[in-house]
Amino acid sequence: MNLTDKQRALIERIGVFMEKSGMQPAAGRIMGLLYVSDKPELTFDEIREVLGISKSATSNALSMLQHLNRLEYITYSGDRKRYFRLKLDKWRDLVMQGVESITDFSETLHEVVAERTSETKEYNQNLLEVADFLKYLHQELPKLLTAWEQQKK
Amino acid sequence: MNLTDKQRALIERIGVFMEKSGMQPAAGRIMGLLYVSDKPELTFDEIREVLGISKSATSNALSMLQHLNRLEYITYSGDRKRYFRLKLDKWRDLVMQGVESITDFSETLHEVVAERTSETKEYNQNLLEVADFLKYLHQELPKLLTAWEQQKK
DNA sequence: CTTTTAGTTCCTAATTTTGAGAACCAAAAT
DNA sequence: ATTTTGGTTCTCAAAATTAGGAACTAAAAG
Numbered sequence: 001m002n003l004t005d006k007q008r009a010l011i012e013r014i015g016v017f018m019e020k021s022g023m024q025p026a027a028g029r030i031m032g033l034l035y036v037s038d039k040p041e042l043t044f045d046e047i048r049e050v051l052g053i054s055k056s057a058t059s060n061a062l063s064m065l066q067h068l069n070r071l072e073y074i075t076y077s078g079d080r081k082r083y084f085r086l087k088l089d090k091w092r093d094l095v096m097q098g099v100e101s102i103t104d105f106s107e108t109l110h111e112v113v114a115e116r117t118s119e120t121k122e123y124n125q126n127l128l129e130v131a132d133f134l135k136y137l138h139q140e141l142p143k144l145l146t147a148w149e150q151q152k153k
Numbered sequence: 154m155n156l157t158d159k160q161r162a163l164i165e166r167i168g169v170f171m172e173k174s175g176m177q178p179a180a181g182r183i184m185g186l187l188y189v190s191d192k193p194e195l196t197f198d199e200i201r202e203v204l205g206i207s208k209s210a211t212s213n214a215l216s217m218l219q220h221l222n223r224l225e226y227i228t229y230s231g232d233r234k235r236y237f238r239l240k241l242d243k244w245r246d247l248v249m250q251g252v253e254s255i256t257d258f259s260e261t262l263h264e265v266v267a268e269r270t271s272e273t274k275e276y277n278q279n280l281l282e283v284a285d286f287l288k289y290l291h292q293e294l295p296k297l298l299t300a301w302e303q304q305k306k
Numbered sequence: 307c308t309t310t311t312a313g314t315t316c317c318t319a320a321t322t323t324t325g326a327g328a329a330c331c332a333a334a335a336t
Numbered sequence: 337a338t339t340t341t342g343g344t345t346c347t348c349a350a351a352a353t354t355a356g357g358a359a360c361t362a363a364a365a366g
Contacts, residue, residue: 044343055342059345060344062343081341082342
């Protein structure tokens with residue numbers, strides 16, 4: 001498989017974007033490749049080869065991405081290779097996962113306020129405000145998702 | 154200034170949370186400290202001392218946090234020290250900043266689809282779906298924010 | 307003008323992250 | 337039973353991140 005310059009550039013751009021949100025470089029490139037590749041299902045060796053990375057880097061990145069729920073593989077009977085692909089159709093779950101994590105932070109904020117002096121009234125108020133909005137988001141985002149599904153039709 | 158064990162634990166927890174979203178350790182701890190500290194405005198040296206980090210680490214982390222718009226400092230006339238504090242009241246801007254960044258990604262996705270083969274119809278459809286939802290989010294989140302402001306009253 | 311204060315920058319060391327290469331392993335093919 | 341395939345794991349080195357300490361700077365104080 002060979003890629004155009006434009007494709008390579010897109011892969012890098014997506015890779016860097018992923019890195020910024022805490023993903024390791026190789027994993028980001030794999031994500032990018034799977035977004036861009038004309039074949040959306042690639043084997044271990046195709047990935048390794050086209051990105052020019054080692055087996056270990058490939059293996060580690062792939063298993064991390066699977067744990068993060070971004071990737072899965074399928075197999076075809078009579079073929080031992082795994083075909084890796086993005087779990088694109090599950091992006092709704094990922095959105096919800098993200099919301100959960102900020103909701104965790106909201107709970108931490110409540111703990112913080114519980115531990116704070118009551119002297120700093122305005123400050124505490126601000127903290128609770130943030131926490132409350134995060135909780136609101138948690139509650140409203142699913143609705144937003146269904147509203148979007150509706151208007152899409 | 155001395156902190157309780159609970160406070161220290163909260164600082165670490167917040168620190169780790171921040172690290173996960175790509176922040177450097179010292180910066181995460183400083184954020185944590187400012188959330189937790191009874192005094193919400195701390196000087197350079199107070200921060201350095203209570204966290205037990207060097208001047209350079211403190212200086213670098215503080216300036217990074219200021220660039221990320223998480224922090225600011227104020228001064229008092231007749232006092233040369235800077236008093237650093239969280240830009241807590243500006244959290245709405247931060248939310249919007251986050252939305253902007255996912256909107257950037259949405260545009261990248263459009264470029265990706267433009268570059269893709271038209272063979273993989275369903276795949277391309279999925280990509281556009283994600284891109285479209287991100288754009289929808291960009292449009293709706295401000296409204297959600299004002300709706301929240303309303304119901305708060 | 308000299309000293310002190312508050313913070314920054316430079317240089318370097320320690321730690322962490324990342325990934326290559328080889329050895330390894332299990333399942334399938336021969 | 338042996339070999340091949342597809343992938344994992346281990347060890348180690350390279351590269352990047354992080355932070356300590358000393359030197360430095362600008363402004364204020366004396």
